[in-house]
Structure formats: structure tokens, C-alpha cells
Amino acid sequence: MDKDQVKDTALSVSKAILEGNWNDLDNLLDKNFTYTGDGFVFTKDEYIGFMQDMKAAFSNLKMEFPHIVVDGDTASIRFVSTAVNTGKFMGAPANKKNLVINGIFIRKVKDGKVMQEWQTTDLLGVMKQIGFGALFGYSLFVGLFNVKQARPVRK
Amino acid sequence: MKRNSILSFAIIFTLTVNTYGQNLATLIVNETPAPNNSSPTYIENKNTAMAVSKAILEADWEKLDNLLDDNFTYTGDGYVFTKDQYIGFMQDMRSAFSDFEMTLDKAVVENDLVSIKFISRAVNTGKFMGAPANKKHLEVNGIFMRKVKDGKVIQEWQTTDLLGTMTQIGGGSLFFYSVFVGGMHVKTKPPVRKPNDFLNIDGNADSFDKMSAKEKNKYIKKYKKDLKKKA
Numbered sequence: 299m300d301k302d303q304v305k306d307t308a309l310s311v312s313k314a315i316l317e318g319n320w321n322d323l324d325n326l327l328d329k330n331f332t333y334t335g336d337g338f339v340f341t342k343d344e345y346i347g348f349m350q351d352m353k354a355a356f357s358n359l360k361m362e363f364p365h366i367v368v369d370g371d372t373a374s375i376r377f378v379s380t381a382v383n384t385g386k387f388m389g390a391p392a393n394k395k396n397l398v399i400n401g402i403f404i405r406k407v408k409d410g411k412v413m414q415e416w417q418t419t420d421l422l423g424v425m426k427q428i429g430f431g432a433l434f435g436y437s438l439f440v441g442l443f444n445v446k447q448a449r450p451v452r453k
Numbered sequence: 454m455k456r457n458s459i460l461s462f463a464i465i466f467t468l469t470v471n472t473y474g475q476n477l478a479t480l481i482v483n484e485t486p487a488p489n490n491s492s493p494t495y496i497e498n499k500n501t502a503m504a505v506s507k508a509i510l511e512a513d514w515e516k517l518d519n520l521l522d523d524n525f526t527y528t529g530d531g532y533v534f535t536k537d538q539y540i541g542f543m544q545d546m547r548s549a550f551s552d553f554e555m556t557l558d559k560a561v562v563e564n565d566l567v568s569i570k571f572i573s574r575a576v577n578t579g580k581f582m583g584a585p586a587n588k589k590h591l592e593v594n595g596i597f598m599r600k601v602k603d604g605k606v607i608q609e610w611q612t613t614d615l616l617g618t619m620t621q622i623g624g625g626s627l628f629f630y631s632v633f634v635g636g637m638h639v640k641t642k643p644p645v646r647k648p649n650d651f652l653n654i655d656g657n658a659d660s661f662d663k664m665s666a667k668e669k670n671k672y673i674k675k676y677k678k679d680l681k682k683k684a
Contacts, residue, residue, distance in 0.1 A: 336594075336616065337617035337620070365566060365610070367566045367567075367568045367598065368563050369561040373561070374596070374598065400528075400610075400612060402596040402597075402610065402612050404559055404596060418594060418596050418613060418614050420529075421614075421615070422530060422531065422615040423531035
């Protein structure tokens with residue numbers, strides 16, 4: 299695969315998520331796809347489930363990709379997402395705030411499909427923007443009660 | 454036989470206790486081969502980007518200074534740092550964590566950009582980012598992108614799983630942080646750069662790394678106090 303194909307496949311995953319096109323997303327991910335990011339390890343179905351939950355909880359979701367680095371079969375992409383949090387997400391209630399979410403993901407591509415993804419997102423920054431309530435709630439929830447979040451379920 | 458096993462257990466136990474938080478910092482690089490048709494700057498830029506991490510791990514602030522352009526900026530995890538603030542932040546981090554082990558892998562290089570996925574493992578033995586030391590073994594995952602020009606890094610973007618780190622540190626720190634930053638709208642102070650001999654007792658950080666947590670914190674306190682006196 300040439301560089302453009304690796305780049306296009308990696309970006310198509312984000313496009314499918316933004317459009318809520320779960321069929322396309324399904325086709326773009328290898329059946330043994332794994333995601334490792336922000337303390338989570340997801341299978342293909344859990345990843346799609348997580349993205350479905352995210353898409354449902356955020357309105358006016360937009361993504362920009364200021365830096366795209368392609369090397370062999372791997373693309374590392376920096377993204378800036380903007381969205382309004384209109385639904386419950388990751389244990390926090392909706393707050394209708396405009397959020398800016400920064401992150402970097404690395405996607406490994408083979409034969410037009412994404413095999414693996416690693417990602418870090420500035421979740422602490424997101425929680426700061428959501429406000430005191432979310433961070434306070436999260437700290438009580440996860441920190442003090444050691445409650446584990448439920449695995450995302452694919453719809 | 455029984456006596457021997459008790460004895461060896463005692464030795465292992467003593468060694469473990471003595472070496473806890475007192476190991477030298479180590480950098481592990483999982484080399485990925487450069488593609489055949491890569492440009493001559495490919496390896497050069499990758500090495501420059503990796504040298505920044507190496508300098509931080511070795512607490513070689515002079516080398517770090519030389520590797521960063523004067524107009525260097527860092528954007529990561531809600532912060533924007535100048536060159537001096539970045540060095541100050543790394544000095545604070547290096548001083549607050551012991552048994553530092555950093556693994557660099559998945560180097561993705563194209564033109565002037567180098568992106569690297571890393572895992573840092575360390576014991577939090579000092580105060581850091583408003584949270585008190587907890588002596589816990591932490592694992593911090595992150596990805597950075599460094600932009601290189603003429604052998605110097607001119608810009609860096611990074612995201613670290615800080616929420617994961619705070620969760621590992623425990624409810625206390627996250628709770629404290631939520632009240633501090635969220636509830637009172639307090640901004641954390643920008644990090645301050647210390648002179649190049651910070652943590653370098655005999656010309657390098659080895660002696661510092663071998664200290665106990667108590668000795669380390671005493672050294673940092675004294676260093677900062679002396680610095681204030683000089684100013």
C-alpha cells in the first residue's frame with residue numbers, strides 16, 4: 299500500500315464515526331482489530347459501541363486533523379474535535395457545553411483495513427471543560443468507590 | 454533447607470526494600486527499521502526527537518536546552534509551555550518520580566515530524582502537579598509529536614493518559630484536583646526552570662536516583678531554598 303492509501307484508510311475511520319456510518323466503520327476495521335487507549339482495551343465491537351455512544355452523546359461533532367504523519371503501514375494523526383455534549387457519556391451527565399477535545403491516534407493499516415489503533419485523548423482537559431461536577435463525580439465514582447465502568451456495547 | 458529458604462527470603466526482602474525507588478532511570482527503545490526508500494533526514498530527525506526523551510531521563514538539562522529551539526513551544530494536556538516552562542515541568546517530573554523506566558516504541562516518521570508512542574513506569578515519591586507523593590508504581594501512556602528542524606525540536610504536541618494516572622494515584626488526588634481546579638477555578642502555576650545542575654549531584658543524576666524518597670525530597674527542598682537565597 300502506498301502512503302496515500304494508508305492515510306486515506308486511517309482517515310476514513312474517523313469519517314465513518316463522524317457520519318455515524320457504522321456499516322462503513324465495520325468494513326474499515328479488521329475482524330481482529332484492537333484499540334488501546336486512555337486505559338481501555340477494546341475489541342472491534344466494543345470500539346464500535348464506544349463510538350456509537352460518543353456519537354449519540356455529542357452534537358455538532360467536527361474533527362480537524364492538523365498533523366498527519368505516515369510511515370510505512372502506520373499513520374499517526376493529531377486531531378482536534380469540537381462538539382456539544384448533549385447526552386450522558388462515560389458516567390457524566392449532559393451539560394450542553396461546547397467542548398474542544400485534543401488527541402493523537404496511531405492506526406496500523408493492512409490491505410485497506412485498520413488492524414490496530416492506539417490513542418491518547420486529553421480526557422482531563424475535557425473533564426475540566428465539563429466542569430467541577432463531572433470531575434468531582436468521576437473522582438468519587440472511580441477513585442473512592444473503585445467502580446469500574448461497564449464495557450461499551452455495540453448497537 | 455528450611456533455614457536457607459528463610460535466609461534467602463530475608464535477603465530478597467532486604468534487597469527489595471533497599472532498592473525500592475532507588476534504581477537508575479532507564480530508557481528502552483523498541484527500534485523500528487527505517488523504510489528502504491527513506492530520506493537521509495529520516496534517521497536524523499528520529500534521533501533528535503528521541504534524544505529529547507533521553508536528555509529528560511538522564512536529567513541532562515544542558516543537552517535538553519541544546520536540543521530545543523529558542524522559540525520551542527509545547528502543547529499538551531491542556532497546557533501550553535515555552536521552552537523554559539517545558540524544561541521546568543520536566544525537572545519537576547524527574548524529581549517527583551523514582552525508578553523511572555521509559556519505553557519508546559511505534560516511531561512514525563515523515564518529513565519533519567516524528568510521532569512516538571511511549572509508556573513511562575515510575576514510582577511517585579515526590580509532590581507533583583498539586584498531588585502529594587503516594588509511593589505507588591504508576592504507568593503513564595502517551596503519544597507525542599515532535600517537529601524537527603536543523604537538529605532541533607521546534608514544536609511538540611503531546612497527549613498523556615493523565616486521567617488514567619490520576620486514577621492510579623487514587624481517589625485522593627483526583628478528588629483534590631477536582632476541588633482545586635474545578636471548584637475553586639484555581640490555575641496551576643506555570644512550571645519554573647531550575648539551573649542545569651538540578652538533580653545532578655556528581656555531574657549526573659545517578660546519585661539522586663540512588664537516594665531514598667526521603668533523601669530525594671530533602672535534597673529538592675534544600676536546592677529550592679538555596680536557589681531562593683541566591684536570587
